[in-house]
Amino acid sequence: MNFERIKEKLNILADAAKYDVSCSSSGSKRANKNKGLGDSSGMGICHTYTEDGRCVSLLKILLTNHCIFDCAYCVTRKSNDVKRAAFKVQEVVDLTINFYRRNYIEGLFLSSGIFKNADYTMERLVLVAKKLRLEENFNGYIHLKSIPGASDELMREAGLYADRLSVNIEIPTEQGLKLLAPDKKREDFIKPMLKVKNEIIQYKSEKKLIKSTPIYAPAGQSTQMIIGATGETDAQIMYTSAYFYKEFQMKRVYYSGYIPISHDERLPSIGTDVPMLRENRLYQTDWLLRFYGFSIQELLNKEHPNLETDIDPKLSWALRNLQHFPVDVNHADRRLLARIPGVGMRSVDKIINARRYRKLGWEHLKTIGISMNRAQYFLVCASSQFETKDRTAAQLKSLIMGTSASKWRGAYSSQLNLFESNANVTVS
Amino acid sequence: MGMIDQYIYDGSFEGFLTAVFEVYDRKPTRVKIVSERLVTENFFDEEHTIYTDQAKSDRVWKGIEDKIGKKAGNLIYKAFLSEQSDREQVLLRIIKKGFKGENVTDNFADIDVLRLTNLVKIVGREKHRMDAFIRFRLTKDNVYFAEVEPDFDTLPLNAIHFKNRYADQKWLIYDRCRNYGIFYDLKTVNYVQLEISNDINSSLAAPFYFTHDEMHYQDLWKNYFKSTNIPSRKNMRLHLQHVPKRYWKYLSEKQP
Ligand code: SF4
Numbered sequence: 001m002n003f004e005r006i007k008e009k010l011n012i013l014a015d016a017a018k019y020d021v022s023c024s025s026s027g028s029k030r031a032n033k034n035k036g037l038g039d040s041s042g043m044g045i046c047h048t049y050t051e052d053g054r055c056v057s058l059l060k061i062l063l064t065n066h067c068i069f070d071c072a073y074c075v076t077r078k079s080n081d082v083k084r085a086a087f088k089v090q091e092v093v094d095l096t097i098n099f100y101r102r103n104y105i106e107g108l109f110l111s112s113g114i115f116k117n118a119d120y121t122m123e124r125l126v127l128v129a130k131k132l133r134l135e136e137n138f139n140g141y142i143h144l145k146s147i148p149g150a151s152d153e154l155m156r157e158a159g160l161y162a163d164r165l166s167v168n169i170e171i172p173t174e175q176g177l178k179l180l181a182p183d184k185k186r187e188d189f190i191k192p193m194l195k196v197k198n199e200i201i202q203y204k205s206e207k208k209l210i211k212s213t214p215i216y217a218p219a220g221q222s223t224q225m226i227i228g229a230t231g232e233t234d235a236q237i238m239y240t241s242a243y244f245y246k247e248f249q250m251k252r253v254y255y256s257g258y259i260p261i262s263h264d265e266r267l268p269s270i271g272t273d274v275p276m277l278r279e280n281r282l283y284q285t286d287w288l289l290r291f292y293g294f295s296i297q298e299l300l301n302k303e304h305p306n307l308e309t310d311i312d313p314k315l316s317w318a319l320r321n322l323q324h325f326p327v328d329v330n331h332a333d334r335r336l337l338a339r340i341p342g343v344g345m346r347s348v349d350k351i352i353n354a355r356r357y358r359k360l361g362w363e364h365l366k367t368i369g370i371s372m373n374r375a376q377y378f379l380v381c382a383s384s385q386f387e388t389k390d391r392t393a394a395q396l397k398s399l400i401m402g403t404s405a406s407k408w409r410g411a412y413s414s415q416l417n418l419f420e421s422n423a424n425v426t427v428s
Numbered sequence: 429m430g431m432i433d434q435y436i437y438d439g440s441f442e443g444f445l446t447a448v449f450e451v452y453d454r455k456p457t458r459v460k461i462v463s464e465r466l467v468t469e470n471f472f473d474e475e476h477t478i479y480t481d482q483a484k485s486d487r488v489w490k491g492i493e494d495k496i497g498k499k500a501g502n503l504i505y506k507a508f509l510s511e512q513s514d515r516e517q518v519l520l521r522i523i524k525k526g527f528k529g530e531n532v533t534d535n536f537a538d539i540d541v542l543r544l545t546n547l548v549k550i551v552g553r554e555k556h557r558m559d560a561f562i563r564f565r566l567t568k569d570n571v572y573f574a575e576v577e578p579d580f581d582t583l584p585l586n587a588i589h590f591k592n593r594y595a596d597q598k599w600l601i602y603d604r605c606r607n608y609g610i611f612y613d614l615k616t617v618n619y620v621q622l623e624i625s626n627d628i629n630s631s632l633a634a635p636f637y638f639t640h641d642e643m644h645y646q647d648l649w650k651n652y653f654k655s656t657n658i659p660s661r662k663n664m665r666l667h668l669q670h671v672p673k674r675y676w677k678y679l680s681e682k683q684p
Contacts, residue, residue, distance in 0.1 A: 014651075014655035047561070050656055053669075055670075099649060137596075259661070364536070367542055
């Protein structure tokens with residue numbers, strides 16, 4: 001192996017791949033078999049973190065950054081003046097295996113610029129996965145980013161070797177896509193997603209009848225949207241997201257704050273801040289929708305097309321709906337407990353467990369780990385002194401904001417990182 | 429204030445369980461179980477040496493699993509690995525409560541249960557850190573070798589994870605603080621104690637111990653780590669929260 005040359009390629013092709021934020025390696029059930037290499041049946045591990053605090057779990061690279069398309073928001077676009085490189089299939093296989101054996105990574109996240117055409121590119125991505133599985137008996141995690149427009153046959157084959165498949169929609173609205181990537185059509189994204197969805201459904205039903213049905217994309221599919229490149233509202237983003245969760249049974253939708261990489265006038269100029277706080281609010285909303293029983297209409301609607309930036313979406317909802325509070329923690333059901341600001345899903349479970357043994361008061365709630373600074377105004381418990389004053393939403397907001405250390409605190413807390421490795425989300 | 433009986437044991441889990449056995453057997457009024465490494469002389473307490481006894485230890489363990497439950501046993505073992513100075517006292521109280529039929533796994537309003545949960549949590553976190561931060565280097569004897577200095581005694585918990593994952597390569601993970609390691613020989617994982625040369629981590633001596641490609645892969649990994657970073661999102665606070673400085677020593681990507 002010519003290590004100098006590999007190093008050069010790795011630098012170019014890792015740099016070009018880093019804008020895809022997904023680095024999850026959870027959700028697969030692929031266990032080690034025949035004493036081979038690797039195991040992805042566990043939770044997925046972050047082996048290190050970049051200096052920007054993102055989880056590094058997979059070797060995330062492009063097969064090549066040559067591309068025949070010219071999507072304005074992408075560093076790999078044809079018209080961009082950057083160094084180009086391409087890995088050989090075997091080189092990617094060797095890198096993955098050698099990194100994996102040293103416990104650097106959980107597996108591979110492979111994507112590519114489009115050279116020649118969609119199928120030609122997709123075929124090579126599939127070949128890497130196939131070699132890893134069949135020649136190396138590799139049971140680590142493989143995420144293939146599918147090429148829009150790839151044929152059904154290739155998508156079928158891809159799922160036989162990959163744990164997760166994704167196609168990025170990138171731009172949340174159709175108008176935005178037309179503006180920034182005029183050669184790309186939404187159907188081209190949709191088609192492979194639909195195929196994967198149908199294959200997964202078919203796999204699940206066949207599996208029930210025939211135990212030996214070959215496993216298909218056990219970690220499901222995901223997609224990513226770029227945030228803040230085209231002036232869309234939070235409602236537009238989240239309704240699109242909700243649509244993809246529902247229609248394609250997505251495991252995850254990722255939100256990636258646009259990182260200015262171009263002088264193109266259609267886009268935010270270079271030097272514009274990456275909208276990280278907004279990104280975080282969107283993830284919080286995503287969690288509320290998936291795990292807390294909120295419906296999207298409750299959080300975003302005609303009257304509130306954008307999330308508040310200074311407070312999290314759950315608190316924001318609570319302040320608009322004070323009629324539901326205070327909640328009695330010793331009696332309320334799961335659903336209601338989950339709506340108390342400052343109470344996360346884990347605390348909900350702890351409350352339900354602990355209250356079987358005694359009535360809970362402030363000191364119990366504190367030890368359970370509830371953020372009292374927010375929660376105290378929204379609940380009653382066994383202790384007698386609680387907030388009885390009738391306050392307006394505005395008064396409550398300023399009280400809570402006055403005592404919370406920083407609006408960024410939530411964003412950096414790591415409470416939920418244990419569940420999903422790469423999103424720094426706290427909803428409580 | 430009467431005299432306290434100090435039960436001094438060897439610091440092993442079996443030793444601790446033996447001490448618990450003696451507590452039930454001898455029924456002292458006030459007792460403190462202390463690891464011999466942490467014992468401090470004092471004039472008020474009476475010291476008793478507890479000799480680790482496998483049979484007694486097994487009986488207590490079986491009692492815990494049968495009467496308090498497998499889950500509780502698991503928590504007790506993990507909390508013990510925390511090596512915290514209050515662990516023996518907390519665990520003794522937990523075991524007593526458990527034998528009396530109290531719930532010791534999810535009654536979080538109980539202060540000992542809470543402490544148990546907390547100890548399990550810190551040990552679990554450290555175990556996960558080791559799963560993540562261990563960096564193997566391929567030696568010339570074809571063994572993937574890693575050194576660690578975990579905050580708590582986590583290697584017994586790490587063993588299964590690594591065995592499931594690296595079933596087709598020999599590996600050795602060595603705890604430099606506690607001076608023992610776990611070694612997988614393609615069949616089973618065994619505890620080992622070794623002399624490790626002082627110069628094993630010097631870059632000059634590296635070619636002597638490690639394969640030629642090893643240096644190249646470390647170099648590629650360091651490069652990858654740099655290339656995958658997005659400078660405009662830089663956030664060192666978050667970075668350090670996830671990868672505290674004390675772990676850098678053995679992280680290949682953090683080497684100069
Ligand atoms: S097709 Fe993909 S790689 Fe090519 S420019 Fe568009 S987004 Fe970038």
